Amino acid sequence: MKTFNCCICGAYLTEKWPANPEPFGRPGQFCCNDCDNRFVIPVRIVYGRDVARDILEPLQRIATLGRLVNKAAEKAQAFSKLIEKPTKEARS
Secondary structure, eight states: OEEEEOTTTOOEEEESSOBOOTTSSOTTOOBOHHHIIIIIHHHHHHHOSOOOHHHHHHHHHHHHHHHHHHHHHHHHHHHHHHHHSOOHHHHO
16 A cells, blocks of 8 residues: 555545546646545546646645545544543443
8 A cells, every 4th residue: 555645635645546636736646536536537527637727726725625624524523422422420
């Protein structure tokens, strides 16, 4: 498995088959499968690989924001699970 940072959202990931981020990335860069499905493939379908950089920059910002929102939601869910667990003192 390869360890890498997604060139779109910056997430640190370990995936067996990282995705080709073209047109978002440069040769030798990779993206996570989530960004590939949410951004790379739709942009390729609509614009092809020769998409203008002014279109890519806002999409990269959206991807980063989406990743931050996902992390915040995961932390909130983990926190709510901690709150829901009864302690030994509360059970007595």
